[in-house]
Amino acid sequence: MKLSDAIRIQAEPQGRFNLRNSDGHTDAMGGALQSVGRLDDYLKHGGGEDCVVFSDEQRQVLRELGWLELLSVAVDCPACSTYPQRLYGRITHLNDKHEWSRDQIADFVQTVEAAPVKVDEKLKV
Numbered sequence: 001m002k003l004s005d006a007i008r009i010q011a012e013p014q015g016r017f018n019l020r021n022s023d024g025h026t027d028a029m030g031g032a033l034q035s036v037g038r039l040d041d042y043l044k045h046g047g048g049e050d051c052v053v054f055s056d057e058q059r060q061v062l063r064e065l066g067w068l069e070l071l072s073v074a075v076d077c078p079a080c081s082t083y084p085q086r087l088y089g090r091i092t093h094l095n096d097k098h099e100w101s102r103d104q105i106a107d108f109v110q111t112v113e114a115a116p117v118k119v120d121e122k123l124k125v
């Protein structure tokens with residue numbers, strides 16, 4: 001499943017600041033993982049709910065989903081003039097800082113999927 005579709009089809013209320021909050025609400029990225037049934041698996045392997053630290057197992061989950069390269073693409077923020085950031089962190093940024101809806105974030109991710117740019121190795125997940 002495309003990442004943008006996995007974000008969009010998540011019907012649960014949207015949370016902020018964590019992949020999944022204590023009330024069960026997921027952010028855009030957590031919701032995408034939930035949509036494909038991999039959120040528990042992903043969280044179990046720890047490594048951080050922020051956008052900086054990933055465990056090898058989490059990378060593997062993203063690789064299996066076919067999202068790893070896409071999430072490593074460096075993108076500018078469509079809503080402010082902050083520095084370029086890999087898509088994974090950008091999704092979190094749009095979710096938490098700009099409080100974008102799942103649909104808005106999915107629309108943005110779709111544009112990245114449609115025109116992927118070169119992966120920035122320094123920013124790679």
Ligand SMILES: [Zn+2]
Pocket residue numbers: 077078079080081082093097098
């Ligand atoms: Zn921004």
